[in-house]
Each structure stands twice: as C-alpha cells, then as structure tokens.
Amino acid sequence: MELRNYQKSAVQSVISHFKESNESAVLTLPTGAGKSLIISKLSQLANNRVLVLAHVKELVEQNSQKFKYYGLNYSIFSAxxxxxxxxxxxxxxxxxxxxKNLSNFNQKISLLIIDECHRVGKEKNSEYLKxxxxFRLKNRRLKILxxxxxxxxxxxxxxxxxxxxxxxxxxxQTPFSKCIFDLPISKxxxxxxxxxxxxxxxxxxxxNFNTEDDLYNYESLNKQIEQSPRITKAIIEHLKKIAEERLGVMIFASSIQHASEIHTYLGNESYLITGNTSLSDRExxxxxxxxxxxxFLINVSVLTTGFDAPHVDLIAILRKTESVSLYQQIVGRGLRLHPKKTNCIVIDYAANNHDIFQxxxxxxxxxxxxxxxxVQCPICGFQNLFWGILDPHENIIEHYGRKCKGININQNKNEQCSHYFKSKECPQCGGTNDIAARTCSNCNFQLIDHDNILKKAYDLSNQDVFVCxxxxxxxxxxxxxxxxxxxxxxxxxEITPQIHTEAFHEFFKPYFSNQKIQNFSDFEKYFSFMKYPDFLILEKRKLKWVIIHKIFDYVGLKRKANQI
Ligand SMILES: [Zn+2]
Ligand SMILES: [Zn+2]
Structure with a gap:
C-alpha cells in the first residue's frame, strides 16, 4: 500500500518529532486525508508496543482493517x-x-495514538486521561500522538x-503540546x-436569523426556525430542484423538530437520523x-464525523455553526471521490458565511x-493571522489581535514574543500588559479601571456607591x-463567612496584606493593621442591598472619604 506524498510527510514529521521529544503531538488532517493509513504506517514502524484508541467501534474497525494489509499481528479491544x-x-x-479494563494491559507501550483527539478534554477524571x-506511569517516555x-x-x-x-x-493549558503537521483541505x-x-x-x-440573539444557542435558534415553517418549506422546494441532477443529498438540520419537519416535506425520498435513532436503525x-x-439523508449533527458515503454530491446546510472547522467537516461529507460525480454543490441556507478553505x-x-x-509583528517579524476589518482597498482598519503569536527560541526553550498589539500600561511601574489583564504581570498592581466601575454604579438605578x-x-x-x-x-x-473556613480566610485577604486571619481572635489582634475598602458597590436584590464589589487601593479621580 503506497502512501501519498503528504501522508509520507505526516509520518516523517511524527518520526522526527518523537526522535527529539516526548511532548505530545497532534496531526491536523481534514476529512478524506486517509488518517487510518497514516495510523497503520506508524503502528507498523514502531519498535515497541502500540495502542490505537478511538471513541467508536467504526473507527476501531476502519483503523485495524488498514493495518491488516501489513500482515502483522494485531488485536482488538472493544466490548x-x-x-x-x-x-x-x-x-x-x-x-x-x-x-474500564486497564488491568488487562500489563506491559508498557511506547506509542499511544488517539484518533479524533479533539475529544480529549480537560476533565481530570475523563477516560482519556485515565x-x-x-500508561505514563508504566513508561515515562510514552509518546502520545x-x-x-x-x-x-x-x-x-x-x-x-x-x-x-x-x-x-x-x-x-491544552491537552496536547504541539501541532507537528497541518494539511489544508485546499491542497x-x-x-x-x-x-x-x-x-x-x-x-x-x-x-433571516435575528443576529441580536445568540445564534449558537440551541434554544434561541430553534425558536427562530420554528417560527419560520414557510421558509423551511420554500427551502426544501428549492433544494429538490437542485437535487434533480444529483446522486446523493445530505441535509444538516438545526434540531430534531426541524429535521422531522424537513422529513415530512421530502417524504418517501428521504431518510432521517437524529440522536434518538437507535443504533440498529441507524446502521x-x-x-x-x-x-x-x-x-436524501437528513441528520442533526450526528453524521459530522466518521461517516462516509462517497456518492454524496450535494450538501445542504440548514443550521448555524460558529466553528469553521465544523463547517468544513460538514462540507467534507461531500468531497469524497466517486466515479459518477464531478463536483459537490454546497448550499448554505443558514448564511454561516464561512469560507470552505479558510x-x-x-x-x-x-x-x-x-x-x-x-499582521506583521514589529518586534519579531512574525506574520500573525487575526480577525480584522479591511477598508475597500484591503487596508487593515483594525484587528482583534492582542499579543503576537511568534515564538523565539531562547536557550532551547520556546518563548512567546512579548509584543502586545493592544496593551494597557501599568500606572505603578509603567510595564505593558494584555488589554484584558486585571493585574500587572510585572508588579501585581490592580489594573481594573475603578472610575469605570464607579461611574456605572452611579448611573444604574439598582446600584449605589458607598464611600467608606x-x-x-x-x-x-x-x-x-x-x-x-x-x-x-x-x-x-455585612456578615463574614463562617470562621475557620476557606471562605473566611479568602474574605479577609484584601483587608490584610500579611496577616492570615482564621478566627475572631486573629481578627481582633490585627484589627489595627486592617485596611478598609475605599468604595463599596451596592446592588439592590429584591428589597435588600448587597455588596457586589469592594474597591481597595483606589486610584482615580473621585474623592475618597477623609480626603481633602
Ligand atoms: Zn512578535
Ligand atoms: Zn506594574
């Protein structure tokens, strides 16, 4: 089985990376790139034991089938x-x-391959981390790909x-350390x-989604679609016409109700798969x-990964998605090669306006x-890609980038370039900080704009400022x-949290700079060292006023109490 050139490059990048490093690595490959071939080749090349994980049995089958070709011994561990x-x-x-059965794996492995690895979360007790x-305990030089x-x-x-x-x-913090290969779909x-x-x-x-609402919120989106059955019907009429000359059509709907509605318009010509479809029906x-x-095949976000029907040559998107890569995955369902098709039509009825190649x-x-x-960094020269706004001559009017993403190698360590495109200057030490920083990274000075908070509290009818x-x-x-x-x-x-609790200790942190206050006698002993907040921001909750914010060490234009 001959690998394609980019597949060879991907394999080579893994070999070179792990030769020098034990840091976990990621290969970014679009749907249709032939992931399972790359996985098989790496498993074949590995000197020691390999474990290849996937979250569904279909992928386990797919990956092991490709490996079978090498005629080498392998086994399957899947209930x-x-x-x-x-x-x-x-x-x-x-x-x-x-x-669930880690005790069945007594020997150490040298390479752990995780398919669909974006599923590895940050939760401490996840199955992946377990x-x-x-395996890290068994082999501290374990390579994770x-x-x-x-x-x-x-x-x-x-x-x-x-x-x-x-x-x-x-x-x-990220689950993986480094992306070592990234293949664009356009290639x-x-x-x-x-x-x-x-x-x-x-x-x-x-x-015509109301952009005031949060379109990525399932509930509000669903409401908007339910309120426009006439439009859904018209869309399906349009789609049917385009589909006359097409082999297979996949429709991505917003919700189960939405999908069922589409199903009634298409009737016997269509299949419907939702999260409620049983496994056997689905197969x-x-x-x-x-x-x-x-x-026609209608689905609600269940067929975005691992599903493969090469004859699909029309993709209809009737749902919103915030993620460009999810959008590209949806489109990817129609990009497999098939002898009877020449291209794949993509119609985005939900006006996502994502670029397939972006x-x-x-x-x-x-x-x-x-x-x-x-945007080029004036310090290190790195060409950053940011979201931004262009004028008609393609000049950048503004961009949303904050910090340069360039890396400088300093004594063999990766260090991020320190240039900020948008920064906040510290009034105490003059250091530059991220625009969203709350404290100075240099001297820990509080960078929150106190006057803004005060002004807001004075303006709002349900808030008030107490000058302490x-x-x-x-x-x-x-x-x-x-x-x-x-x-x-x-x-x-106000009353403090209960004494001897963590909350009590936390409560007094801003009041005392050095003393640890854990109970009433600590408090009495150090009372004369206590500093008090300059301002309290109060908010009316039902009939009661509560403190929502305390401003210590105020710097700004307002007059503090006891000040001339
Ligand atoms: Zn830079
Ligand atoms: Zn500072």
Whole structure:
C-alpha cells in the first residue's frame, strides 16, 4: 500500500518529532486525508508496543482493517466488537473498553495514538486521561500522538499550544503540546484527492436569523426556525430542484423538530437520523443511503464525523455553526471521490458565511464584517493571522489581535514574543500588559479601571456607591459583623463567612496584606493593621442591598472619604 506524498510527510514529521521529544503531538488532517493509513504506517514502524484508541467501534474497525494489509499481528479491544484481546504488539481499542479494563494491559507501550483527539478534554477524571496517566506511569517516555480534523473546540479552545510553523496557538493549558503537521483541505482538492466543492448561493428564501440573539444557542435558534415553517418549506422546494441532477443529498438540520419537519416535506425520498435513532436503525439507514435506495439523508449533527458515503454530491446546510472547522467537516461529507460525480454543490441556507478553505483561527468576533487579516509583528517579524476589518482597498482598519503569536527560541526553550498589539500600561511601574489583564504581570498592581466601575454604579438605578470612611465590628455567632461608616453618618453592615473556613480566610485577604486571619481572635489582634475598602458597590436584590464589589487601593479621580 503506497502512501501519498503528504501522508509520507505526516509520518516523517511524527518520526522526527518523537526522535527529539516526548511532548505530545497532534496531526491536523481534514476529512478524506486517509488518517487510518497514516495510523497503520506508524503502528507498523514502531519498535515497541502500540495502542490505537478511538471513541467508536467504526473507527476501531476502519483503523485495524488498514493495518491488516501489513500482515502483522494485531488485536482488538472493544466490548462493542465482542473482542477483548490486549496481547498483540499493536492493539486497536475503544476508549470506553480500555479505560474500564486497564488491568488487562500489563506491559508498557511506547506509542499511544488517539484518533479524533479533539475529544480529549480537560476533565481530570475523563477516560482519556485515565488511560494516559496509566500508561505514563508504566513508561515515562510514552509518546502520545493525536489525530483530528478539528483542533479548535468552541467550548475549550485550541487542543494544542505550539504550532510547528513557529507560533503559539494558545496561552491556556491544552491537552496536547504541539501541532507537528497541518494539511489544508485546499491542497487535497488541488491534488485531486478530493472532489471540488461548488458554493451555490441560496435564493431569497432563507433563514433571516435575528443576529441580536445568540445564534449558537440551541434554544434561541430553534425558536427562530420554528417560527419560520414557510421558509423551511420554500427551502426544501428549492433544494429538490437542485437535487434533480444529483446522486446523493445530505441535509444538516438545526434540531430534531426541524429535521422531522424537513422529513415530512421530502417524504418517501428521504431518510432521517437524529440522536434518538437507535443504533440498529441507524446502521440500516446508512447502508440504504449508501446503496442509493433513497436520495436524501437528513441528520442533526450526528453524521459530522466518521461517516462516509462517497456518492454524496450535494450538501445542504440548514443550521448555524460558529466553528469553521465544523463547517468544513460538514462540507467534507461531500468531497469524497466517486466515479459518477464531478463536483459537490454546497448550499448554505443558514448564511454561516464561512469560507470552505479558510484556516481556523479561533473564535470569530460578533462583528459581521470581520475577515482574516495578516499582521506583521514589529518586534519579531512574525506574520500573525487575526480577525480584522479591511477598508475597500484591503487596508487593515483594525484587528482583534492582542499579543503576537511568534515564538523565539531562547536557550532551547520556546518563548512567546512579548509584543502586545493592544496593551494597557501599568500606572505603578509603567510595564505593558494584555488589554484584558486585571493585574500587572510585572508588579501585581490592580489594573481594573475603578472610575469605570464607579461611574456605572452611579448611573444604574439598582446600584449605589458607598464611600467608606471607617469600619467597626462585633462578633456574630459563627462570623463577624463588619459595619462600614461613611462621612455622613450612614452605615452598612455585612456578615463574614463562617470562621475557620476557606471562605473566611479568602474574605479577609484584601483587608490584610500579611496577616492570615482564621478566627475572631486573629481578627481582633490585627484589627489595627486592617485596611478598609475605599468604595463599596451596592446592588439592590429584591428589597435588600448587597455588596457586589469592594474597591481597595483606589486610584482615580473621585474623592475618597477623609480626603481633602
Ligand atoms: Zn512578535
Ligand atoms: Zn506594574
């Protein structure tokens, strides 16, 4: 089995990476790139034991089938495939079965391959992490490789930190360390490995989503669609016409109700799969669709991964998606090669306006005019890709980038370039900070704009500002009553959390710089060292006023109590 050139490059990048490093790595490959061939080749090349994980049995089957070609020994560990054999040098398993039976894996493995690795979350008790930790304990030089088409998750962000093109993808904690290979879908199409997508504009009748609402929120989107049955009907009429000359049509609906509605308009010509469809029904439907018994297949976000019907040559998108890579995955369902098709028509009735070929660069700002723009860093020269706005001559008017993503190698360590495109200067030390920083990274000074908070509280009818001039206290049953006094003789009393609790200790942190306060006697002892807040922001909740914010160490234009 000869690998394609880019598949060889992907394999080579894995070998070179793990030769030098034990850091976990990710291959980003679009649907249709032949992931299972790359997985088999790597499993064949590995010197020691390999475990290949997938979240569904279909992928376990697919990956092991490709490996079979090499004529090497392998085994399958998956309850849903009725096989639990962990003896071979290469084991293909489902995550659930392996996590539940780790004691069946006594020997150490050298390579752990995780298919659809964007599913590896950050939860400490996830099945993936359980497996990773188990094998890391057996072999601290364990190599972990993930493969995915969608390395960016709208809920958790990027799944890796560094990109091999020399930039930082995420400053947060990520499940994987580095993306070592990234294949654009356009390359696969150009080289003839995928069918060409043709974007057709929908007619006037399409969903005019109210952009004020959160369109990515299932509930509000659903409401809007339910309120427009006339439009759904018109869309399906239009789709039927386009479909006359087509072999197979996949429709991506917004909700189960929406999908059922579409199903009633298409009747006997269509299959319907939702999250409620039983596994056996689903298998029957998929094989019927692949045999082209019916032309239309309607689904609700269940067939975005791992489903493969090469004859599909029309994709109709009737749902919103915030994620470019999810959008590309949907389109990818129609890009498989098939002898009877020349291209794949894509109609986006939900006006997502994503570009099929656009690289994923993270969360898109709400502004509808944003495009991807290239911004060079004045310090390190790195060409950053950010969301931004262009004028008619393609000059950048503004961009949403904050910090340069370039990497400087400093004493063999990756260090992110320190340039901020938008920054906040610290009034105390003059250092530059991220525009959203709350404290100075240099001197810990609070960077929140106090005057803004005060102005808002003065303006809002349900908020008020209490100018604090002093504090008195008395002991309460399990805590302490603190009474704040202003210069006009008004007072406001609150009770602290229960003594000896973490909450009590946390409560007093801003009041004392060095002393740890755990109970009433600590408090009395250090009372004279206590600083008090300059302002309290109060908010009316039902009939009661509560403190929602305390401003300590105020710097700004307002006059504090006791100040001339
Ligand atoms: Zn830079
Ligand atoms: Zn500072």
């Amino acid at each position: 849903s495939l009725n096989q639990k054999n962990s003896s071979a040098k290469v084991v293909f398993g489902t995550v659930q079965s392996v996590a 497996i990773i930790n188990y 993930g493969l995915t088409a969608t390395p960016y998750r709208t809920d958790l962000g990027w799944i890796y930190k560094y990109h091999y093109n020399g930039y930082i993808q995420s400053e947060k 696969l199409i150009r080289e003839g490995y995928l069918s060409t997508p043709i974007q057709v504009n929908p007619p006037k009748d399409r969903y 029957a439907i998929i094989s019927g669709f692949k045999n082209q018994n019916k032309k 690289p994923e660069i993270g969360k898109k700002p709400k502004n509808p005019n944003v495009k991807i723009v290239q 001039a002093g504090i008195t206290y008395s002991s309460a049953k399990n805590g302490i009553f603190l009474t704040y006094h202003d210069e006009n003789g008004q007072e406001f009393t």
